Amino acid sequence: MSSNPSNPQRTVAILGNGAVGIALAKGFVAHGFRVVFGTRDVNGAKAREALAAVPGARAASFRDAAQAGDLAVVALPYAGLREGVEAAGAGNLAGKLVIDTSNPLDFSSGAPQMVLGFSDSAGEIVQRLLPEAKVVKAFNTITAAHMVHPSLPDGTPDMFIAGDDEDAKLETGRILEAFGWRRAIDMGGIAASRLLEPLAMVWIEYGVRNNHWTHGFSLLGQKK
Template sequence: MKIGILGSGSVGQTLGRALVEKGHSVRIGTRDPLKLESWRAEVGAAASVGSPAECVQWAELIVLAVHGTAVEAVLESAGVPHFSGKIVVDVSDPLDFSGGRPGLFVGTTDSLGERVQRWLPDAKVVKALNTVLAAVMVNPGLTGGDPDMFIAGNDADAKLVVGGLLESFGWPVIDMGDIESARWLEALSLLWVVHSHRTGKIHHAFKLVGK
């Protein structure tokens, strides 16, 4: 597929590299293309860089990998009509550290994932990969067993496509239902952050077990 990534930080670069290795073409949308010169040279000809609008217009599937507070502005800069009919993988989280302790700026009765779906009414939003650090997003084998990746979204076919990408990264996928369940995936991300702050550890993830 042609996969666009909005976000040029560690998440965007990590996922972009992994997607090219899996045979996809990747374009990162950014306002600072010079920042990605070394990344593009390293990843090769299947990787490119453009503006957010160019990225979304070109792509068949878009990964949203920016800070939660920047999501709405980034979507507007990319042009909301350009997302029409496309799958959007929402990796963002509504994390809020303004009070001095980890928190969420939206939760329980709404979520950032739901807001993204409202801002992009003609797109197919799938919440995924928001509960782990970039370094664990690809080939996530950890001490204690393989973790699970939880996803949520309204479109069943879109979730199958995203699930296939995640499985190619080494993730067992658990579908948590429609986009409303993004509330609980974003809360799970906060739990990840709290554990990290308490222990200093960053390479951890979650697994659903039972019998």
């Protein structure tokens, strides 16, 4: 999946420059990709922090980043999801793999609460906003700190993914394996984000109850 001398260097647009955007940007850079962060303010504190953390990356508007990317990652808070994805522009991401890491959480009461479920999901919102992009839900059920090389004390976890495009899911699986995951587990079309987003709450709730943040999911007894 990596860019290497026999493969022209590919650019990944990372829409969002928080903990998730930075963690995945580091992973992509380590695998030979160019990174361009999409941000609301290229000179803002968040963008500057991200650029300092990921040498070689640059920051651009959401639109310019989306245009520049051969593929994209959505790493935006739910409160800014529509705004950021709309600003990126459906036309700029048409035909491209778009990995959506987001969870539909509201933090206004302090503790995170799911604000979607059963009949819709953030993954489906992203796909509706980008009808010609190949949206794959992934990386939403682990903390940013373990998105790349998630080697946990008792094993290497699996990542559940969902998306409508088979090739896009295969590419996401290659990215996950390059990033050190045991396996990408395909849960079906993008509507399966309705299952994967609440699974993030299981991860969060376990962390809160135990004040422990280094866990991950693994599916035992998988079909070979």
